[in-house]
Amino acid sequence: MLLLRQGRAPQAEQELRRILQTDPTDALAHAWLGMCLLDQAKLEEGQAEAETAIHLAPEYDFAYYLLSLAHLRQHRQPAALVAIEHALALDPTDPNYYHTLGIIRFQRHQWQAALKAAETGLSYDPEHVDCLGLRARSLTRLGRRDEAADALGRALHHDPDDAGTHADAGWVALETGQAKPALEHFRQALRLSPTSEYAREGLVEALKTQYWVYRGFMRFAYWSSSLSDSARRGLFLGLFIFSRFFPLLLPLYLVLVFMSWFADPLFNTLLRFNPYGRHALSATQVRQSTHFSALLGTGLLLLAAGFLTKLAPLNMLGFVAMGLLFPLVGTWRLAVPAQRQRSFWFGVSLAVLGLVAVGITALHLGPPYENIFFGGYIIGTVLYVWFYALR
Structure with missing residues (x-):
C-alpha cells in the first residue's frame, strides 16, 4: 500500500473501506485496513479487522501478525505471544514476525x-534494521x-535515517550510562519521526539523568x-530483613523503596522546570506529576503543621496522604484496565479507612x-506495597 508507506494512513483507510464496500469478504483488504x-492508534478497531481477516482466511499469516501487534499495543502479552506464534507457524521466514516475538520476550525481561x-x-534478512536494533538492546x-x-x-x-534505529541507539547509550550520545540519538529520532513515543520516552529518561x-x-x-523475577524479589526482601538487624542499611533500603515507587513522577515534576524537558513530557505525564506533587505537598504540609x-x-x-501515594502511582503503572480498576478501588478503600480514622x-x-480504622489503613497500605511488588 503506497499511501500507507507514505505515512498517509487516513487516506489509505478511506481507500480500503471503498474496496470493502465492493467486496466485504476480501481478507487482504481487512488486514491492511x-x-x-493500528497506525492511527485505533487499537480495538484494528484488532477487529485483523480478526475478521483471520476468520475469512485462517491461513493468512500477516493477519495473525497484525493481531499480535494489536494485543501487544494493548499490553496483552500472552495473547500477543499466541498470535505471533501462529504467524510464525504459517511463515517461519518473516523477520518482522521474529522482531515482534523478540519485543514480547524483551518486555518480559527474557533477554x-x-x-x-x-x-x-x-538469519533471513541480515539488514533488517528492527532486528538489528533489538539485538543491540538485548x-x-x-x-x-x-x-x-x-x-x-x-x-x-544500512539505514542512517531510520528513526527506530536512532531510538534504539539512544536506549543502548542510556542503558550504558552515556547520557549525551543518548540525547543526540533521541533528538535525531524525533526529527525523523516527530510522533515516535518510543523516542520521546527515551528523551524524557535521558533528560532525567542530569540529576x-x-x-x-x-x-x-x-x-x-538483569535478575530473574524471583531473584529481584529476594533482593528487596533480603535488604528489608538485613535492615532490621543492621540499622545502618535502613536509609539505603528506604531510598531504594522510595525511588522504585516515585522516581518517575518526582523527576517528571522537576523536568517541568526544565525549558526543554517541559516540552518532552506527554500530557499524561504532566497531569500525573501535578496529582503526585499535589498529594505529596499536601502530606508534607499536614505533617509539618x-x-x-x-x-x-x-x-x-498527613500520614494518610503520604501513604495514598502508593496506590496513586501504582494504579498509573498498571497497563491492563482490569488491574487498574482493582488498584483504583483498593486505593479508594484505603482513603476511606484513613479519613474515618482521622475523623474519629x-x-x-x-x-x-481509631485503632481499628487506622490499623486497617496501615495494614492495607503495607499489603498493597508487598502484593504489588510480588505480582
Whole structure:
C-alpha cells in the first residue's frame, strides 16, 4: 500500500473501506485496513479487522501478525505471544514476525530469548534494521556492550535515517550510562519521526539523568532488571530483613523503596522546570506529576503543621496522604484496565479507612475505633506495597 508507506494512513483507510464496500469478504483488504487503524492508534478497531481477516482466511499469516501487534499495543502479552506464534507457524521466514516475538520476550525481561528471536530474524534478512536494533538492546542487557555497539553500527550503516534505529541507539547509550550520545540519538529520532513515543520516552529518561540521584537509581534499576523475577524479589526482601538487624542499611533500603515507587513522577515534576524537558513530557505525564506533587505537598504540609501544633488529627491526615501515594502511582503503572480498576478501588478503600480514622481522632471518639480504622489503613497500605511488588 503506497499511501500507507507514505505515512498517509487516513487516506489509505478511506481507500480500503471503498474496496470493502465492493467486496466485504476480501481478507487482504481487512488486514491492511487493520494496519491503517493500528497506525492511527485505533487499537480495538484494528484488532477487529485483523480478526475478521483471520476468520475469512485462517491461513493468512500477516493477519495473525497484525493481531499480535494489536494485543501487544494493548499490553496483552500472552495473547500477543499466541498470535505471533501462529504467524510464525504459517511463515517461519518473516523477520518482522521474529522482531515482534523478540519485543514480547524483551518486555518480559527474557533477554536471551529476545536475542535469539532477533538473530533468527537476521538469519533471513541480515539488514533488517528492527532486528538489528533489538539485538543491540538485548546484548546490552546481557552485558555484551561491544557486540551491541557493532550491531547498532551495522543498523545505522544500512539505514542512517531510520528513526527506530536512532531510538534504539539512544536506549543502548542510556542503558550504558552515556547520557549525551543518548540525547543526540533521541533528538535525531524525533526529527525523523516527530510522533515516535518510543523516542520521546527515551528523551524524557535521558533528560532525567542530569540529576545524579536518578542517574544512580537508573543504573541500579537496569542491573536489577538483569535478575530473574524471583531473584529481584529476594533482593528487596533480603535488604528489608538485613535492615532490621543492621540499622545502618535502613536509609539505603528506604531510598531504594522510595525511588522504585516515585522516581518517575518526582523527576517528571522537576523536568517541568526544565525549558526543554517541559516540552518532552506527554500530557499524561504532566497531569500525573501535578496529582503526585499535589498529594505529596499536601502530606508534607499536614505533617509539618501537625508537628508544630501538636494536633494528632493533622499528623494522622498527613500520614494518610503520604501513604495514598502508593496506590496513586501504582494504579498509573498498571497497563491492563482490569488491574487498574482493582488498584483504583483498593486505593479508594484505603482513603476511606484513613479519613474515618482521622475523623474519629478529631471527634475524640476513643482509641478502640481509631485503632481499628487506622490499623486497617496501615495494614492495607503495607499489603498493597508487598502484593504489588510480588505480582
